[in-house]
Structure formats: C-alpha cells, structure tokens
Amino acid sequence: MKAVGFKTSLPISDPNSFIEFETEKPSPVGHELLIKIKAIAVNPVDFKIRQNAAKDTILEQPKIIGWDATGVVKAVGENVTLFKVGDEVYYAGDITKPGCNAEFQVVDERIVGKKPKSLSDQAAAAIPLTALTAWEILFDRIRISAEKDKGKTLLIIGGAGGVGSIAIQLAKKITNLKVIATASRPETIEWCKQMGADVVVNHKNLLEEVRNAGFQFVDFIVDFVDTNSYWDVMAELIKPQGHIASITGSATPVALNKLKTKSASFSWEFMYTRSTFQTEDMIEQHQILNKVADLLDEGILVNTLTQTFQGLSAESLKQAHQQLESGTTIGKLAIKY
Amino acid sequence: MKAVGFKTSLPISDPNSFIEFETEKPSPVGHELLIKIKAIAVNPVDFKIRQNAAKDTILEQPKIIGWDATGVVKAVGENVTLFKVGDEVYYAGDITKPGCNAEFQVVDERIVGKKPKSLSDQAAAAIPLTALTAWEILFDRIRISAEKDKGKTLLIIGGAGGVGSIAIQLAKKITNLKVIATASRPETIEWCKQMGADVVVNHKNLLEEVRNAGFQFVDFIVDFVDTNSYWDVMAELIKPQGHIASITGSATPVALNKLKTKSASFSWEFMYTRSTFQTEDMIEQHQILNKVADLLDEGILVNTLTQTFQGLSAESLKQAHQQLESGTTIGKLAIKY
Numbered sequence: 001m002k003a004v005g006f007k008t009s010l011p012i013s014d015p016n017s018f019i020e021f022e023t024e025k026p027s028p029v030g031h032e033l034l035i036k037i038k039a040i041a042v043n044p045v046d047f048k049i050r051q052n053a054a055k056d057t058i059l060e061q062p063k064i065i066g067w068d069a070t071g072v073v074k075a076v077g078e079n080v081t082l083f084k085v086g087d088e089v090y091y092a093g094d095i096t097k098p099g100c101n102a103e104f105q106v107v108d109e110r111i112v113g114k115k116p117k118s119l120s121d122q123a124a125a126a127i128p129l130t131a132l133t134a135w136e137i138l139f140d141r142i143r144i145s146a147e148k149d150k151g152k153t154l155l156i157i158g159g160a161g162g163v164g165s166i167a168i169q170l171a172k173k174i175t176n177l178k179v180i181a182t183a184s185r186p187e188t189i190e191w192c193k194q195m196g197a198d199v200v201v202n203h204k205n206l207l208e209e210v211r212n213a214g215f216q217f218v219d220f221i222v223d224f225v226d227t228n229s230y231w232d233v234m235a236e237l238i239k240p241q242g243h244i245a246s247i248t249g250s251a252t253p254v255a256l257n258k259l260k261t262k263s264a265s266f267s268w269e270f271m272y273t274r275s276t277f278q279t280e281d282m283i284e285q286h287q288i289l290n291k292v293a294d295l296l297d298e299g300i301l302v303n304t305l306t307q308t309f310q311g312l313s314a315e316s317l318k319q320a321h322q323q324l325e326s327g328t329t330i331g332k333l334a335i336k337y
Numbered sequence: 338m339k340a341v342g343f344k345t346s347l348p349i350s351d352p353n354s355f356i357e358f359e360t361e362k363p364s365p366v367g368h369e370l371l372i373k374i375k376a377i378a379v380n381p382v383d384f385k386i387r388q389n390a391a392k393d394t395i396l397e398q399p400k401i402i403g404w405d406a407t408g409v410v411k412a413v414g415e416n417v418t419l420f421k422v423g424d425e426v427y428y429a430g431d432i433t434k435p436g437c438n439a440e441f442q443v444v445d446e447r448i449v450g451k452k453p454k455s456l457s458d459q460a461a462a463a464i465p466l467t468a469l470t471a472w473e474i475l476f477d478r479i480r481i482s483a484e485k486d487k488g489k490t491l492l493i494i495g496g497a498g499g500v501g502s503i504a505i506q507l508a509k510k511i512t513n514l515k516v517i518a519t520a521s522r523p524e525t526i527e528w529c530k531q532m533g534a535d536v537v538v539n540h541k542n543l544l545e546e547v548r549n550a551g552f553q554f555v556d557f558i559v560d561f562v563d564t565n566s567y568w569d570v571m572a573e574l575i576k577p578q579g580h581i582a583s584i585t586g587s588a589t590p591v592a593l594n595k596l597k598t599k600s601a602s603f604s605w606e607f608m609y610t611r612s613t614f615q616t617e618d619m620i621e622q623h624q625i626l627n628k629v630a631d632l633l634d635e636g637i638l639v640n641t642l643t644q645t646f647q648g649l650s651a652e653s654l655k656q657a658h659q660q661l662e663s664g665t666t667i668g669k670l671a672i673k674y
Contacts, residue, residue: 136600140578141600141602143480227593240610240611240613240614240616241477241610241611241616241618249594249597250593250594250597251594252590253589253590253591253592253593254590254591254592254593255590255591256564256587256590256591256593256603256605257586257587257588259605260586260587260605260607261607261609261610261613262605262607262610262614263473263477263478263604263605263606263607263610264604264605265478265602265603265604265605266593266602266603266604267600267601267602267603268593268596268597268599268600268601268602269600270597270598270599270600272598273577273578273598273599273600274577274578276577276598277577277599279577279578281578
C-alpha cells in the first residue's frame with residue numbers, strides 16, 4: 001500500500017519533511033478492523049510528533065503519523081463484534097500505533113464509531129480527535145452534568161481551534177452552560193459566536209477581559225492553548241470548588257498551591273489515554289463517536305471543517321502541516337484521498 | 338469571657354506561647370449562633386497558625402485560634418432557622434473568625450451540626466474538622482460514588498492521623514472501597530486496621546510497598562502528609578484516568594505534567610473554603626455534620642479520640658499543641674473545658 005511518513009524530523013519546508021513510500025498492507029487481528037481510508041484530518045499533535053519523534057536520528061522505516069480518519073471496513077479480526085465488512089467508520093486511533101497517512105490502517109473497533117451519514121468523508125474525518133477530546137474533557141474529566149451544572153459558566157481558552165470549536169458546541173448543546181470563549185481576530189471571534197459562544201473575550205489581558213464581561217469567577221475552565229502561561233490567570237478566575245482542565249501539557253512545574261484555598265481541581269485530558277493503557281472502559285470512545293455521529297446527523301452539532309487538501313501525498317501533508325503550524329487555522333483541516 | 342490566645346508566634350515551650358485573658362462575649366447576628374463551648378479538639382492547622390500568624394510581630398489583641406468544638410446554643414441571630422437555644426451542637430468553624438479556645442464563640446449555623454448523642458463532649462469535639470475534610474475530599478472533590486466506584490482502590494497517605502482515621506472509616510463504611518493506608522509504627526499500623534484499612538503499607542518506599550501488596554495502580558489517592566514529597570510516587574501509582582487529592586498544600590511548584598499521559602486529575606481539599614468564600618452551598622457542611630452524627634450514633638462510624646486534656650487554660654493548650662507537634666499522635670486530641 002501507499003503511505004506517507006518521515007525518517008527524520010525536518011522543518012516542513014524541507015523537501016524530505018514527508019516522503020511517499022510503499023509498505024505492506026496490515027492484517028487485522030483480535031479486535032482490529034482493517035480500514036481503507038477515504039479522508040483524514042490533521043491536528044496539532046501531528047506536527048508536534050513530526051517535529052520531535054525522529055530528532056537528530058534517522059529511522060530505518062518511515063514513521064506513519066495522523067490520527068483522524070474516515071474509511072470503509074475491508075476486513076475484521078477474529079474478536080470483532082461491533083462492525084462488519086463494508087461499514088463506513090470514523091475514528092482517531094491509537095498514538096502508539098501507525099497512523100492514517102496511508103491507504104489502509106488497522107484500528108481497534110472499541111475506539112471506532114459509525115461515520116455520520118450526513119457528512120462528507122473529509123468533514124467526518126475532521127471530527128473524531130477533537131470531539132473525543134472535547135467530550136472527555138467536559139464529561140469524563142470535569143464531569144459536567146446537564147442537570148447539576150445548569151447555568152454554570154465555562155471559560156474556553158482557545159475557542160476557534162479544532163477542539164475549541166467542538167467544545168463550544170458540546171457545552172452549549174449538551175449542557176447549556178454559559179460559554180465564554182477566547183479569540184483575538186475578527187474572523188476567529190465571529191467563528192466562536194457561530195459555534196455558539198455566549199461571550200467572546202481576547203486572550204490577552206484575559207483576567208480583565210473576563211471580569212469586564214461581568215464574571216468575577218467561572219465554574220469551569222478548559223485550556224487548549226498553554227497551561228503554563230495561563231496558570232496564574234486560571235487560578236485567579238476559577239470559582240471556589242471549581243475545576244480547570246487542559247490538554248496542552250506543562251513544560252515547567254506549576255504553582256499548584258494557588259488553587260488550594262479555593263479547593264479547586266485540575267484535570268489533564270489526553271485523548272490517547274484509553275487506547276495507550278488499554279483501559280477497561282476503552283469502548284467509551286466507540287460510544288462517544290456514535291453519539292457525536294447522531295448529534296451531527298440530527299443537526300445538533302455542526303461540522304468544523306474549513307479547508308480541504310487533495311490526495312494522499314507528501315505534498316498535501318506538507319500543505320496541511322504548514323497551514324496548521326502557522327497557528328492561525330480556524331476549525332479543522334482535512335485531506336480527501 | 339475567658340479566652341486563651343497569643344500575641345506573638347512563639348515555640349510551644351515558651352511560657353508565653355499561649356496566654357489567658359478576658360475579652361468581651363460575642364453577640365450573634367444574622368445566621369450566627371452564640372455557643373457556650375464544652376469541649377474542643379486540636380488539629381495540625383492550629384499549631385501551623387500559632388507558628389505563623391504573628392511571626393516577628395506583636396498583635397494588639399491576642400489571637401484566639403482553635404476550630405473543632407462541642408457546645409450548647411445560648412443565643413441566636415435574627416436569621417437563624419436550623420437551631421434553637423439549648424441545642425447541643427458540634428462544628429469546626431470559620432478560619433477567618435476567632436476560634437474556639439474560649440468560653441463562648443459565634444458560628445454561622447450553616448456550618449454547625451447537631452452533636453452526636455452517643456458521644457461525650459470531648460469525643461464529639463474531635464470529629465468535625467476531620468470528618469468534614471475527609472467527607473469533602475472523598476465525596477465533593479474526588480466525587481467517589483458508592484455505586485459507580487464499587488470495588489475500586491483508595492490509597493490513604495497518612496492513615497493514623499486525625500483525618501486519616503475518619504477517611505479510612507468513610508471509605509470503607511460508606512463506599513466499600515478497597516483501602517490501602519500508610520503507617521510505619523506497630524501501634525499506627527494496628528490503629529489503621531482498627532479503623533478498617535484492608536492493607537497497611539509503610540510510607541517509606543511507598544511505590545515498592547504498594548506494588549508488593551499486589552497493586553500496580555490505584556484508582557484514587559488522598560494525601561494527608563506532604564504533596565511535594567509524595568508527588569512522584571503518586572504520579573506513578575495513580576491509575577490512568579485516576580484522581581489524586583491532598584489537603585497539605587505544596588511549598589514548591591509541582592511537576593503536573595507527570596499526570597498528563599494518564600489523563601489524571603488532582604484536587605485540593607481545604608475544609609475552610611466554603612466558609613471563607615461564603616459559597617452558595619455552604620450549608621452542605623451542616624448536612625455533612627448531621628449525617629456524620631447519625632453514622633456515629635448508629636455505630637457505623639467510631640470516634641477517633643485517643644487523648645483528652647483538662648480545662649480551658651494556657652497549660653492544657655500547650656500540652657495539646659506539644660503532643661501534636663511531635664508528629665506521633667494517633668487519632669485525635671481533645672480538651673474538656
């Protein structure tokens with residue numbers, strides 16, 4: 001099968017930052033599905049891995065990355081019960097295994113969902129990683145509840161990116177929280193409002209912006225930009241007994257004690273935890289993806305795709321990574337194979 | 338009224354570390370109860386405040402500390418609805434206000450409970466601060482649920498202290514978790530077992546001890562000893578998607594990122610958050626104390642008092658603080674007025 005990968009970490013402008021190659025088509029075993037990929041999406045995790053996975057070294061085999069795809073089931077492992085050959089599916093995948101920048105991929109059925117029928121292949125491919133991340137951070141980490149948390153406030157740092165775009169929608173449509181999202185350019189502010197944000201504030205001078213918008217404290221904060229640089233302002237803005245969560249990691253130690261007097265909580269969300277550790281509740285991701293597919297098909301959630309590149313090639317991946325690395329992307333980028 | 342306090346932070350061995358003095362009896366307003374105190378308990382927070390609240394300074398008025406007491410309601414503020422004159426009550430109180438090292442105290446009714454009938458004044462006084470802390474950390478911060486979390490594992494770092502003693506009981510009796518407690522001396526190990534711990538491990542070499550006891554990961558960890566020094570081992574032992582909580586504060590920044598791959602959560606518990614911030618759900622403490630009183634009267638929980646000193650005096654407070662500062666106290670210390 002054809003695949004695109006890299007043997008060494010190079011700047012995206014380098015001709016060899018991605019290379020095309022032929023490799024063996026994988027065979028599904030156990031709970032695995034063999035999927036023929038029809039479209040993929042790119043996410044910031046992709047370029048972070050491209051930049052770091054083969055730094056100052058040359059891999060023997062090119063590394064295949066990419067974790068967001070739509071495709072058709074072509075074969076199934078002996079334990080598969082959730083899908084059959086011919087099913088159209090969408091999924092993010094498992095970061096410990098080869099990704100979707102290839103013609104075929106094997107993926108555990110427990111982290112795969114049925115493709116939303118109403119979406120194109122590329123629009124569907126743009127959903128899984130961000131929807132799983134947003135769903136898990138709101139409902140599995142912070143454990144926001146539609147009944148108990150009615151009318152509470154959620155601050156989303158980074159509202160216009162891929163995860164932010166779907167998180168705003170989930171928070172408004174599933175739980176009806178009051179959502180304050182950050183964005184700074186006219187087009188990203190407009191996008192956040194379109195996704196459903198009640199209030200959009202600038203991420204510069206965030207403390208003053210949120211206070212000026214009439215919020216002394218907020219019940220929940222999710223950070224999709226940078227834990228370290230927003231730590232102090234998050235600690236200041238979080239309500240006593242409130243909950244902060246982030247997906248970004250922290251490069252340096254954190255002044256955790258700033259949350260103590262408020263008895264506040266902090267959670268990490270890492271979309272790959274369930275598959276990496278093969279947790280007992282791994283099948284939750286199958287269920288989340290199916291629920292999100294229904295919500296998309298019912299028109300309750302809207303797709304977040306803003307730009308599509310064409311074809312499985314080194315060139316299309318370079319274009320997509322270059323755009324994503326610019327840091328100005330609104331919503332999601334996909335590639336139609 | 339008679340009170341005991343300090344004008345400057347001194348070592349407990351100093352003759353003036355506590356001084357007796359006369360001060361005006363307070364008057365209850367709003368939701369306050371005026372309580373004639375019959376017994377109190379001492380907690381580590383007491384000596385920490387004595388050591389730090391008037392460091393290198395001399396206060397004009399002596400500071401009255403102490404937040405754990407039993408007594409009788411003698412007068413009520415105009416908005417009081419939960420209690421009446423003559424009621425026997427127990428409570429921890431509000432750290433922003435004068436404490437219970439005095440004949441009388443005013444306390445907001447929403448953080449006061451009915452005294453457990455079956456307990457002596459001193460045994461009842463030993464309950465509120467630790468029971469509120471343990472209840473809040475398990476059920477409000479980690480949000481452990483008797484149904485959903487059946488059979489899960491809880492590691493309690495510091496099992497034999499005041500909070501540890503009641504936390505072991507709550508975790509066993511209310512939720513039936515599998516409880517692993519830390520203790521290092523024969524008498525503290527025995528005490529933890531008496532409180533209901535399933536397994537007792539030494540806090541030195543905690544990682545090996547827990548692994549050798551047959552647990553690769555634990556679902557929940559509560560730390561009552563030192564967040565900073567146990568951080569790395571807690572990060573190692575916590576189960577993916579698990580939850581760590583602590584009451585101890587962290588003197589230095591924390592390597593929060595160690596929890597990221599596991600999508601783990603961390604919460605602080607500070608028993609004074611609700612009263613300090615006058616949160617909307619402040620009355621929860623009234624309800625928790627009433628539930629705990631019932632559990633004690635039904636014999637489901639047992640009291641944790643191990644030593645009682647006599648009389649409201651500088652001398653009895655010095656004895657109690659000295660014992661607590663030794664770091665070897667099992668369960669709780671009280672003073673009967």
